[in-house]
Amino acid sequence: xxxxxxxxxxxxxxxxxxxxxxxxxxxxxxxxxxxxxxxxxxxxxxxxxxxxxxxxxxxxxxxxxxxxxxxxxxxxxxxxxxxxxxxxxxxxxxxxxxxxxxxxxxxxxxxxxxxxxxxxxxxxxxxxxxxxxxxxxxxxxxxxxxxxxxxxxxxxxxxxxxxxxxxxxxxxxxxxxxxxxxxxxxxxxxxxxxxxxxxxxxxxxxxxxxxxxxxxxxxxxxxxxxxxxxxxxxxxxxxxxxxxxxxxxxxxxxxxxxxxxxxxxxxxxxxxxxxxxxxxxxx
Ligand code: AG3
Numbered sequence: 001x002x003x004x005x006x007x008x009x010x011x012x013x014x015x016x017x018x019x020x021x022x023x024x025x026x027x028x029x030x031x032x033x034x035x036x037x038x039x040x041x042x043x044x045x046x047x048x049x050x051x052x053x054x055x056x057x058x059x060x061x062x063x064x065x066x067x068x069x070x071x072x073x074x075x076x077x078x079x080x081x082x083x084x085x086x087x088x089x090x091x092x093x094x095x096x097x098x099x100x101x102x103x104x105x106x107x108x109x110x111x112x113x114x115x116x117x118x119x120x121x122x123x124x125x126x127x128x129x130x131x132x133x134x135x136x137x138x139x140x141x142x143x144x145x146x147x148x149x150x151x152x153x154x155x156x157x158x159x160x161x162x163x164x165x166x167x168x169x170x171x172x173x174x175x176x177x178x179x180x181x182x183x184x185x186x187x188x189x190x191x192x193x194x195x196x197x198x199x200x201x202x203x204x205x206x207x208x209x210x211x212x213x214x215x216x217x218x219x220x221x222x223x224x225x226x227x228x229x230x231x232x233x234x235x236x237x238x239x240x241x242x243x244x245x246x247x248x249x250x251x252x253x254x255x256x257x258x259x260x261x262x263x264x265x266x267x268x269x270x271x272x273x274x275x276x277x278x279x280x281x282x283x
Contacts, residue, residue, distance in 0.1 A: 087123025
């Protein structure tokens with residue numbers, strides 16, 4: 001019998017994946033790391049046994065946290081990624097020629113090092129792009145101290161357990177607000193609402209007290225078990241969220257790259273939320 005890895009992110013429900021070949025197993029600066037091969041999903045990265053990303057389905061997550069806010073913004077030049085050590089987020093952001101600089105702040109240097117080695121198909125050369133400024137530091141600390149202003153801030157975090165916890169606090173979001181340009185947009189990994197509803201409610205409650213426009217949008221990523229994942233959306237500019245398919249299509253047609261998930265219809269539709277998710281919004 002082959003080995004199976006069991007992800008127990010939720011106390012009463014989990015997922016299991018067959019480990020067809022273990023490629024790396026070790027302890028990072030802060031978290032235990034694994035990369036293995038699974039026949040369906042290709043290379044799989046886990047941190048503390050929680051699936052972070054896979055070769056086969058990472059595009060959905062990374063495209064929706066980059067192209068959507070960058071195209072909604074319309075004139076983004078300076079992007080900040082908190083987390084994102086595998087380089088997948090940086091790769092997608094850097095595909096926009098209009099992006100002049102991507103600052104990526106990853107807390108765990110081991111994640112970057114072994115992703116370069118074992119998951120090069122995620123970063124696709126992003127670590128060598130001169131527009132990438134990689135900083136190994138605590139993302140929350142960086143956010144508090146940065147004097148720069150960003151057009152788009154992407155929080156590519158783990159779940160709010162362990163090192164990722166501070167990235168879901170009022171203090172962190174308030175520091176993020178200060179680091180945004182006037183028209184800037186903050187987007188966040190906000191968990192799978194069917195399983196982690198509190199997480200979304202908590203973040204949105206903070207957004208509500210800090211930002212003029214706040215909401216969530218969704219996409220289904222097969223290896224984030226339990227239904228669609230929610231992404232948080234927060235900005236002080238009210239013109240970004242309600243765009244028509246035609247407006248988004250006009251902007252997207254100026255890009256010279258292909259996507260596998262994101263497109264103008266998906267962009268607009270991602271903000272349409274089922275009732276069980278809407279009910280998690282603060283009133
Ligand atoms: N970070 C998000 C992992 C979230 C997994 N959580 C879950 N299944 N609820 C992914 C990092 C990819 N760059």
